[in-house]
Amino acid sequence: MKIMSIMQQEPTLSTRSISDAGVGRILDRVDVAVWIYDIDNSRIAFANSAALDLWKADSAEQLYARDLASDMTPTVAKRLKQYQNDFSQSDATFTELWTIYPNGKPKSVMVVYRGYRLEDGRMAMQCEAIGDVKDQPDNLRSAEALLHTDVMITMFSVEGPPLYLNPAARNAFLAPIENFSNLFDDPSDYQKVIARVEGVGQHRLVTKLRTVQGNRWFDLSLKSCSDAMTGQPAILFTAIDVSELKEARDTARHLANRDQLTNLHNRSYLQGYLEKLEESGAAQGSTIIFFDVDRFKLINDRYGHEAGDTVLKQIAVRARAALRTQDMVSRLGGDEFVVVIEGQCSRSSLESQIERLQSAITAPILHGETRIDTTISIGVAGYTDETTRFTDVLREADIALYASKQGGRNCTTFFNTQMGAAALERDQTEVALKKAVQAQEFVLHYQPRLDIRSGKIIGAEGLVRWHHPERGLVMPDAFISICEETGLIDELGQLVLEMGCAQAIAWRRAGLDLDLSLNVSSRQFSDPGFLTLLKELASQPGFPHGHIELEITETVLIGDHTSIAEKLRAITSMGYRIAIDDFGTGYSNLSYISRFPLNCLKIDRSFVDQLPESGPIVQLILTLGQQIGARVVSEGVETQEQLDWLIDHNCEEAQGFLIARPLALDGFEAFLQENTPTAGA
Ligand code: C2E
Ligand code: MG
Ligand code: MG
Numbered sequence: 001m002k003i004m005s006i007m008q009q010e011p012t013l014s015t016r017s018i019s020d021a022g023v024g025r026i027l028d029r030v031d032v033a034v035w036i037y038d039i040d041n042s043r044i045a046f047a048n049s050a051a052l053d054l055w056k057a058d059s060a061e062q063l064y065a066r067d068l069a070s071d072m073t074p075t076v077a078k079r080l081k082q083y084q085n086d087f088s089q090s091d092a093t094f095t096e097l098w099t100i101y102p103n104g105k106p107k108s109v110m111v112v113y114r115g116y117r118l119e120d121g122r123m124a125m126q127c128e129a130i131g132d133v134k135d136q137p138d139n140l141r142s143a144e145a146l147l148h149t150d151v152m153i154t155m156f157s158v159e160g161p162p163l164y165l166n167p168a169a170r171n172a173f174l175a176p177i178e179n180f181s182n183l184f185d186d187p188s189d190y191q192k193v194i195a196r197v198e199g200v201g202q203h204r205l206v207t208k209l210r211t212v213q214g215n216r217w218f219d220l221s222l223k224s225c226s227d228a229m230t231g232q233p234a235i236l237f238t239a240i241d242v243s244e245l246k247e248a249r250d251t252a253r254h255l256a257n258r259d260q261l262t263n264l265h266n267r268s269y270l271q272g273y274l275e276k277l278e279e280s281g282a283a284q285g286s287t288i289i290f291f292d293v294d295r296f297k298l299i300n301d302r303y304g305h306e307a308g309d310t311v312l313k314q315i316a317v318r319a320r321a322a323l324r325t326q327d328m329v330s331r332l333g334g335d336e337f338v339v340v341i342e343g344q345c346s347r348s349s350l351e352s353q354i355e356r357l358q359s360a361i362t363a364p365i366l367h368g369e370t371r372i373d374t375t376i377s378i379g380v381a382g383y384t385d386e387t388t389r390f391t392d393v394l395r396e397a398d399i400a401l402y403a404s405k406q407g408g409r410n411c412t413t414f415f416n417t418q419m420g421a422a423a424l425e426r427d428q429t430e431v432a433l434k435k436a437v438q439a440q441e442f443v444l445h446y447q448p449r450l451d452i453r454s455g456k457i458i459g460a461e462g463l464v465r466w467h468h469p470e471r472g473l474v475m476p477d478a479f480i481s482i483c484e485e486t487g488l489i490d491e492l493g494q495l496v497l498e499m500g501c502a503q504a505i506a507w508r509r510a511g512l513d514l515d516l517s518l519n520v521s522s523r524q525f526s527d528p529g530f531l532t533l534l535k536e537l538a539s540q541p542g543f544p545h546g547h548i549e550l551e552i553t554e555t556v557l558i559g560d561h562t563s564i565a566e567k568l569r570a571i572t573s574m575g576y577r578i579a580i581d582d583f584g585t586g587y588s589n590l591s592y593i594s595r596f597p598l599n600c601l602k603i604d605r606s607f608v609d610q611l612p613e614s615g616p617i618v619q620l621i622l623t624l625g626q627q628i629g630a631r632v633v634s635e636g637v638e639t640q641e642q643l644d645w646l647i648d649h650n651c652e653e654a655q656g657f658l659i660a661r662p663l664a665l666d667g668f669e670a671f672l673q674e675n676t677p678t679a680g681a
Helices: 020-029 049-054 060-064 074-089 137-148 167-172 187-200 243-257 267-279 296-303 305-322 347-362 390-406 417-439 480-486 489-509 522-526 530-538 561-573 605-609 615-628 640-648 665-675
Strands: 033-038 043-047 093-100 107-117 123-132 152-157 162-165 202-211 214-226 233-241 287-293 328-333 336-341 365-367 370-372 376-382 412-414 442-451 456-468 472-474 515-519 548-552 576-583 600-603 631-634
Touching (some): 020 049, 043 060, 049 060, 049 123, 074 123, 074 137, 267 328, 287 347, 296 305, 305 347, 305 365, 390 417, 417 480, 442 665, 456 489, 456 665, 480 489, 600 615, 605 640
Parallel strands (some): 548 576, 576 600
């Protein structure tokens, strides 16, 4: 290596008389060790005599041949690369305590280093050892730790430039840093820090700082101190980059607080939100609006689950847009949403907000080409002097929502105390029902079915009754809907089918030729275990194949027609017959009716009740039955005129109070004996 190359400038007139060799000799006579370190090759490219001594080398050649990478940790290697980069960008000089390893033995020296461009253009490092550091292990180690740590450690004058930056800080922050405040992305955080440090001497926070990699999150710990050199007040701070950690935590928090489908807040967030509202004392006067989509299951069944998702997402967007930003909108799950209107609000302003919400949501929703019309039912309750816990307010809003459902849906109900009493009764019934299902407190009553042409009783419909230990016989209208809502219907339905099949088998054994129809709720029909249960029952000895009819409602036929038809076929192939109950009241897509294996249509009581005015409709159903090969039964026949009309129009079967009310088993058997003395095999 030519000594000449150490001279970074052209030689001036006065030095031109000194040769390269002369410069070398001068450098060899200097006490300070000077060497050039080739960062790329991890080798020393030049050393004066003092440097040879320091590095414990016998000759320059021997020193230049040493590969210094072998004694170097990866962090040191990385730092040297960063310095190389710094030197390329500015004329920087650093003074640091370094530990070098001449022949593998550590030696700590204070080194000044600056950039030095080699002849081939690469950036190397010019090093001068300005002092030996005596062996004070703790000092050495702490200085070493300061140099190598990834934690940024800096000292700033309160309103001025940095007094000290450790290498990690130097690498992270955008140079030049003119002022401590320049580091902060959020000026208000800087103000807060200064106020706290001046006030209590220290502060800790997570904030965004400006770095060479953009704005990143740091965990800052700050302390007031004085500059050891000048005695001026200063701030010492350490900063740990927590961006990845914070992002992961924020994502986790977002996921935990949000509903994935609609991106609204979820149930657990709502709960926390209301708890905080109560703790802060701001809950008083606030209102909870609870709403759900009317017949949402029908939307899913009719248009598919994707369409159902579109409806929920649209509702979320519209609800958000219709309300004020400070109102909290959340989805509890399914089709249930809760809005919190914080603070006092007059009834009229509340009503107009709800009206806005309702009309926004009920505008038609498009799912692809399909237009879906939805309505919502709403229940409203507020924090009052008596109701101060969110669990109670939510419950009251839920009760009011239930009242909206009972009131025909698509409406709003404000909670009142009478509703509370009714709901309490309902809850008690629910608890009692659970026990009743366990204790099998149910019996079947039998309503005779009359074959109009022959005048014979050909069978019965089994109708469930609850033998309540205190209230006596309870009719199904008082408990079937509760069982459907709570899922108890699966167990109750099973009980009914078991009791019905056992009775039908007993009648057969007694030589009675009777058909028995049993009601199946739509929820029970869609239960995955339903087919298995039917199969088990049909495999009992003496099972009367072809004489047990399952009454389903039209809502069961909505949805994927192929799979419904398959299920119905599976049921009929086991030996059951299928009847559509309350026919004409639900949604019937007549074009599909012919695709299902239906044995019977039961005309709803409301049409029979309106005879002869409803004659055209009843006639239509009779014709339809003929077309698809199903018997037609008229339900709720109460008068001779109605029966006469049905006889005139060739209806096959009738059921109603005119013939007989539903009867307990012995009553039914007595009725049979009186009316069909010749019945039996
Ligand atoms: P449904 O299946 O349509 O049963 C006919 C209902 O009409 C019975 O009421 C019966 O007593 C009544 N009824 C029969 N003839 C007349 C009449 O001439 N005039 C009037 N006004 N009513 C008449 P019930 O027993 O109270 O049952 C009500 C509903 O409860 C049933 O309607 C059925 O939907 C449901 N249900 C009954 N038992 C069961 C069951 O075991 N499982 C299921 N899922 N539902 C059941
Ligand atoms: Mg029925
Ligand atoms: Mg019916």
